[in-house]
Amino acid sequence: MFTNLIKASELNNIIPFENTVVLDCRFSLADSNWGRNEHKAGHIPKASYAHLDEDLSGEIIKGVTGRHPFPLIEDFAPKCGHWGIDANTQVVAYDQGHGGIAARLWFLLKWLGHEKVAVLDGGWQQWQKAGFPMTTAIHTPLKRTFIPYPNTSLLVGPELLEQNLEAATHLVVDARSAERYRGEHEPIDPIAGHIPNAISAPFLENMNDGTFLPKEALVKRFDNLLKDKMLDETIFYCGSGVTACHNLLALDYIGRKGAKLYPGSWSDWITDSNRPIAVTKLKS
Numbered sequence: 001m002f003t004n005l006i007k008a009s010e011l012n013n014i015i016p017f018e019n020t021v022v023l024d025c026r027f028s029l030a031d032s033n034w035g036r037n038e039h040k041a042g043h044i045p046k047a048s049y050a051h052l053d054e055d056l057s058g059e060i061i062k063g064v065t066g067r068h069p070f071p072l073i074e075d076f077a078p079k080c081g082h083w084g085i086d087a088n089t090q091v092v093a094y095d096q097g098h099g100g101i102a103a104r105l106w107f108l109l110k111w112l113g114h115e116k117v118a119v120l121d122g123g124w125q126q127w128q129k130a131g132f133p134m135t136t137a138i139h140t141p142l143k144r145t146f147i148p149y150p151n152t153s154l155l156v157g158p159e160l161l162e163q164n165l166e167a168a169t170h171l172v173v174d175a176r177s178a179e180r181y182r183g184e185h186e187p188i189d190p191i192a193g194h195i196p197n198a199i200s201a202p203f204l205e206n207m208n209d210g211t212f213l214p215k216e217a218l219v220k221r222f223d224n225l226l227k228d229k230m231l232d233e234t235i236f237y238c239g240s241g242v243t244a245c246h247n248l249l250a251l252d253y254i255g256r257k258g259a260k261l262y263p264g265s266w267s268d269w270i271t272d273s274n275r276p277i278a279v280t281k282l283k284s
Contacts, residue, residue, distance in 0.1 A: 001090065001115070001116050002090060002092070002116070002117075002118035003115055003116065003117065003118060003252070004106075004118055004119070004249055004252045004253040005118055005119055005120075005121045005212060005249070005253050006092055006118040006119070006120055006121065007120075007121055008120065008121070008122065008126045008127045008129075008130045008132060009130065011044070011092050011120055011127075012130075012132045014090060014092075015044070015045055015046055017090070018142075019088050019089050019090055020046065020089070020090050020092065021046075021048075021083055021084045021085055021089050021090070021091045021092070021141065022044050022045075022046050022047040022048070022091075022092050022093075022094070023047060023048055023049075023050045023083060023091065023092070023093045023094075023102075023105060024039045024043050024044065024047040024048065024049045024050065024094060024095075024124075025050050025052065025056070025093050025094065025095045025101040025102045025104070025105055026038050026039065026094075026095045026096045026101065026123075026124060027051065027052040027053075027095065027101045029188065032051075032052075032053055035049070035051065035052075035095075035096075035101075036049055036051060038096075038124075040136065041136065042134045042135070042136055043124075043134060043135065043136075044094065044124070044127055044132075044134065044135075045133055045134070045135050045137075045139075046139050046141075047094075047139060048083050048084075048139055048141055050083070050093070050105055052068065052101055052104065052242065053068070055071075055076075055079060056068070056071065056101075056104050056105055056108060057069060057070070057071055058070055058071040058072055058075070063271055064271060065264065065268060065271070066240045066241060066263075066264040066265055066266070066267035066268030066269075066271070067188075067189075067239065067240035067267040068104075068240040068241055068242055068267075069241075069263065069264065069268075070108070070155075070241070070263045071108070073112065073148050073150060076108065076112070076148075077112070077146050077147070077148045078146070080109070080112075080114075080146035080148075081143055081144050081145050081146040082141070082143055083141055084141030084142050084143065084144055085109075085114070085144060085146045086144035086145055086146055086147075087114070087147065088116075089114075089116060089144070090116045090117075090118075091105075091109060091114070091116060091117040091118070092117075092118055092119075092120055093105040093106055093117065093118070093119050093120070094119065094120035094123045094124055094127070095123045095124065096123055096124050096125065097122060097123040097124060097125035097126065097210055098123065098203075098204060098207060098246075099119045099120075099121070099122075099123060099207075099212075099246055099249065100203055100204075100242060100243040100245075100246050101242060101243075102119045102120065102123065103119055103242075103243070103245035103246040103248070103249045104241075104242045104243075104245050105117070106118070106119050106245065106249055107154075107245035107248060107249070107261065110151075110154070110252075111150060111151055111154050111155070112148035112149060112150050112151075113148060113149030113150065113151060114146075119249060121211045121212050122210050122211040125210055126210060126211060129210075153232075153260075154260055154261060155260065155261055155262075155263055156235055156260050156261070156262050157262070157264070158262070158264060158268060158269060158272070158275070160235075161195060161235065161262060161269070162275065164197070164235075165196055165197065165276065168197060169233060170233045170234065170235050171199070171226060171227075171229040171233060171234045171235070172195055172197060172198040172199070172235050172237065172262075173198065173199055173200075173201045173225065173226075173234060173235065173236045173237070173244075173247065174194050174195070174198045174199065174200050174201065174237060174238065174266075175201060175202065175203040175236055175237065175238040175243050175244040175246065175247050176194075176200075176202065176203075176238050176239055176243070176266070177202050177204070178200050178202055180192070180194075180239070181194045181198075181200040181202075181280070182194075182200075182279060182280040182281070183277075183278075183279030183280065188239055188267075189239060189266060189267050189270060190270070191270045191277060192277075192279065193277035193278055193279045194266070194277070194278055194279075194280070195237065195266070195269055195277070195278070196276050196277070196278040197278075198237070198278075199225065201225050201236075201247060203238070203243045203244070203246035203247055203250075205221065206218065206221070206246060206247065206250040212250065212253065213250075215253065215254050218250050218253065218254050219254050221250075222250070222251060222254070222256070230258075231251070231256055231257065231258035231259045232258045232259070232260070234259045234260065235259070235260045235261070235262055236248055236259060236260070236261055236262070237261070237262040237265040237266060237269075238265050238266065239265055239266050239267055240264075240265050240266070240267045240268075241261065241262070241263040241264060241265040241268075244261055244262070244265060245261065247259075248261060
């Protein structure tokens with residue numbers, strides 16, 4: 001059973017198994033059709049396509065939600081069944097390489113009680129680099145019944161973060177790039193900055209040469225970031241609740257569970273003008 005990361009060679013070994021489901025999560029914020037087009041041009045055998053906006057997110061309500069709100073369980077569970085997922089299924093998600101989109105699917109399934117889900121380390125790039133087969137054939141999965149068992153303790157809303165501004169009972173961690181965290185550069189959302197008191201932990205720093213850092217390096221990274229804070233008192237966020245899941249995946253990979261996600265993230269936080277924002281200037 002694979003529950004966090006899986007190597008390309010390991011995935012190649014289990015693809016023939018009936019209970020293996022592969023989901024292609026390639027996506028670009030700059031072009032929402034890019035991933036689907038890439039899937040049509042070539043994908044891992046047996047892979048179905050999972051679109052970030054259409055499949056892994058719910059309805060956007062302008063001024064109320066962030067850019068990628070969580071899907072409703074009553075919508076997402078049947079979709080999982082359509083992809084061929086049930087309690088016995090080993091799910092493997094992949095994207096173009098960094099794992100930031102695939103980690104969203106990984107977390108959604110973990111949130112709904114499905115443990116047998118992993119992200120392909122290095123994604124499509126690593127699969128191609130290894131020379132494993134690809135196909136353009138459209139896969140028709142065997143439909144199954146997916147029964148969700150949501151773990152609401154994994155999620156927090158903005159209310160807790162507002163309370164935390166003064167109480168500081170939780171450590172808040174921003175997974176966006178350091179430039180976006182500091183408020184120097186904001187290419188996506190209308191307001192730059194970060195949630196006050198949050199620390200910066202860019203998700204791409206979990207990677208090296210296209211794959212995840214070794215476990216010992218990730219242990220050192222998160223020890224330095226989180227200090228002695230308990231994981232159940234640690235909250236991760238990003239721009240819209242997608243790439244923050246990458247940090248949670250990295251933690252799971254080194255055996256650390258229980259940290260929480262703010263699904264709405266920065267794009268949700270800034271929907272309320274009464275919520276404070278912070279910017280950080282580089283020291284001269």
